[in-house]
Amino acid sequence: MTFIKNMLDKMKPTFSEGGKLSAFGSLFDAAETFFFVPSETAKVRGAQIHDAIDSKRSIFFVVIALIPAILFGMWNIGYQHDLAVGCTEDCGWFCQFLYGLAVMLPKIVVAYAVGLGIEIAIAQWKKEEVHEGFFVTGMLIPLIVPVNCPLWIIAVATAFAVIFAKEVFGGTGMNIFNPALVTRAFLFFAYPAMMSGDKVWVNAEYMDCINGTVDGYSQATPLGQLAAGEPVGYSAMDTIIGTIPGSIGETSFIAIMIGAVILIWAGVASWKIMLSTFAGGALMAYLLRYGDAEALNFEWWEQLTVGGFAFGAVFMATDPVTGCRVEAGKWIYGFLIGVMAIIIRVLNPGFPEGMMLAILLMNVFAPLIDYCFVQANINKRAKRAQIK
Amino acid sequence: MSLFSKENGAVFTGPLNLNNPIAVQVLGICSALAVTSQLKPAIVMGLSVTVITAFSNVIISLIRKTIPNRIRIIVQLVVVAALVTIVSNILKAYVYDVSVQLSVYVGLIITNCILMGRLEAFAMQNGPWESFLDGVGNGLGYAFVLVVVGIVREILGFGTLLGFQIIPDSAYIDNGGLYINNGMMTMPAMALILVACFIWVHRAVNKEENK
Numbered sequence: 001m002t003f004i005k006n007m008l009d010k011m012k013p014t015f016s017e018g019g020k021l022s023a024f025g026s027l028f029d030a031a032e033t034f035f036f037v038p039s040e041t042a043k044v045r046g047a048q049i050h051d052a053i054d055s056k057r058s059i060f061f062v063v064i065a066l067i068p069a070i071l072f073g074m075w076n077i078g079y080q081h082d083l084a085v086g087c088t089e090d091c092g093w094f095c096q097f098l099y100g101l102a103v104m105l106p107k108i109v110v111a112y113a114v115g116l117g118i119e120i121a122i123a124q125w126k127k128e129e130v131h132e133g134f135f136v137t138g139m140l141i142p143l144i145v146p147v148n149c150p151l152w153i154i155a156v157a158t159a160f161a162v163i164f165a166k167e168v169f170g171g172t173g174m175n176i177f178n179p180a181l182v183t184r185a186f187l188f189f190a191y192p193a194m195m196s197g198d199k200v201w202v203n204a205e206y207m208d209c210i211n212g213t214v215d216g217y218s219q220a221t222p223l224g225q226l227a228a229g230e231p232v233g234y235s236a237m238d239t240i241i242g243t244i245p246g247s248i249g250e251t252s253f254i255a256i257m258i259g260a261v262i263l264i265w266a267g268v269a270s271w272k273i274m275l276s277t278f279a280g281g282a283l284m285a286y287l288l289r290y291g292d293a294e295a296l297n298f299e300w301w302e303q304l305t306v307g308g309f310a311f312g313a314v315f316m317a318t319d320p321v322t323g324c325r326v327e328a329g330k331w332i333y334g335f336l337i338g339v340m341a342i343i344i345r346v347l348n349p350g351f352p353e354g355m356m357l358a359i360l361l362m363n364v365f366a367p368l369i370d371y372c373f374v375q376a377n378i379n380k381r382a383k384r385a386q387i388k
Numbered sequence: 389m390s391l392f393s394k395e396n397g398a399v400f401t402g403p404l405n406l407n408n409p410i411a412v413q414v415l416g417i418c419s420a421l422a423v424t425s426q427l428k429p430a431i432v433m434g435l436s437v438t439v440i441t442a443f444s445n446v447i448i449s450l451i452r453k454t455i456p457n458r459i460r461i462i463v464q465l466v467v468v469a470a471l472v473t474i475v476s477n478i479l480k481a482y483v484y485d486v487s488v489q490l491s492v493y494v495g496l497i498i499t500n501c502i503l504m505g506r507l508e509a510f511a512m513q514n515g516p517w518e519s520f521l522d523g524v525g526n527g528l529g530y531a532f533v534l535v536v537v538g539i540v541r542e543i544l545g546f547g548t549l550l551g552f553q554i555i556p557d558s559a560y561i562d563n564g565g566l567y568i569n570n571g572m573m574t575m576p577a578m579a580l581i582l583v584a585c586f587i588w589v590h591r592a593v594n595k596e597e598n599k
Contacts, residue, residue: 150561150568152566153568156570164581186572189571189572189575189577190570190571190572190573191568191570191571192571194568
């Protein structure tokens with residue numbers, strides 16, 4: 001660590017105002033505060049809260065919580081590919097994981113390069129420091145797209161989301177909508193053929209560790225099969241472990257739950273939102289359950305384990321910027337997300353998956369819920385303070 | 389006052405740039421979102437609005453002193469409605485396919501805020517020649533934004549311009565390329581974002597004048 005510290009201290013004058021590389025000052029600043037807690041403190045003015053953990057550190061916990069889902073997603077890419085080629089026996093789990101890693105890595109690099117590039121350019125232009133919010137967004141974006149999504153499309157969507165969902169509102173902490181979900185919404189509406197259907201879930205490129213390529217291999221997700229009115233081809237256990245086709249990070253319920261435990265343990269995400277989202281989803285799934293559970297091979301509670309429901313509930317709905325901030329309001333916020341997600345899934349034939357739209361919709365209402373609770377509290381106290 | 393005096397020039401050029409009905413006054417947004425998914429309807433719509441604004445301005449300006457103040461809005465509406473009907477029928481006669489594409493939006497020119505705004509704010513106080521210039525200027529200012537948005541949306545949304553293929557066939561993913569048309573561009577939501585970008589650029593360029 002001393003080595004890094006010395007190196008950064010030596011480089012500092014080059015990047016400061018008037019230095020040779022001052023154009024990259026914000027990039028240097030970002031790197032420095034990434035390694036070390038900054039030495040400057042906020043100017044003492046008004047009320048202050050002192051905390052050892054700044055937003056870079058707390059956001060890092062979210063990335064750590066995502067690791068199980070990332071690793072499982074990588075393995076599942078390889079597994080689904082081998083399943084499609086028909087060589088699951090020849091290739092061990094590690095080889096499948098390496099295959100998935102090779103497919104997944106470019107997506108992560110593209111999302112980070114485009115998003116951070118824009119953020120750094122804007123920070124430099126406005127003479128602000130780079131905010132760290134994109135660390136999580138850049139990790140979430142590759143996890144919520146199908147494996148066949150082309151890289152340039154991810155780049156376009158990321159640029160769109162960073163500029164129009166984040167920077168025009170004032171950057172990290174000011175955005176109304178979750179930028180990762182806006183990326184997905186943009187992809188969903190701009191390039192629907194790349195985001196849904198049954199051709200996008202198995203990687204078709206020639207990168208197989210054994211042999212053979214898949215050319216547009218059809219593999220429907222459980223939700224796709226339900227939307228088509230067909231019986232689901234996967235058992236409940238498959239959907240919980242996650243050996244099903246789907247967006248890269250969303251398939252494994254178990255991996256997501258490990259992430260949820262990490263988030264709650266670290267106190268980064270609100271357990272109230274997670275719990276109430278699942279409660280709302282379960283209630284609505286029970287009320288709107290599909291006709292014949294036996295024939296469809298689909299119990300109502302499986303709604304919570306398939307598709308992006310669990311991933312959205314744990315990593316998206318709990319976003320502290322776009323979600324509700326009043327403690328009591330979090331129950332309502334989460335509950336309505338769960339309810340909306342299942343309503344969209346079951347009742348709207350155009351959208352087999354409803355979690356993205358449900359969270360974006362409730363992002364809009366979060367400030368209203370906050371306002372109602374704060375106002376109710378103000379009124380209550382005002383009434384108490386009145387002397388009769 | 390001569391026909392092409394400096395004041396009259398300002399009446400004409402003002403709405404083209406610094407007083408643009410869409411970019412500065414933010415009027416007529418609804419139709420700007422609805423008809424700009426392709427360039428051709430955007431051009432036809434822009435020209436229709438220009439013609440109607442110009443002539444309704446002239447007519448109202450000519451009779452401005454005889455219109456009773458209390459029913460002036462109704463009189464203005466009658467004039468605009470008559471012109472809209474004429475334009476709508478001309479479009480149906482000569483460019484039927486575009487008129488089908490524009491559907492109700494030609495008829496809805498009657499409710500376009502730019503028209504009523506110009507009649508109330510300008511034609512009721514000024515002579516016919518100035519009103520004509522004002523109407524043409526506002527119509528063209530409106531048409532300009534429509535054309536810009538239409539060009540961007542047609543190229544990115546359909547890969548064509550005025551119906552001609554711009555992006556080569558071989559670039560498409562079906563033919564071994566990488567490119568896919570952006571479906572979002574064909575939706576009104578994206579038009580709203582593009583208009584916002586236009587306003588953003590316009591304000592950034594004319595920072596001083598807007599203060």
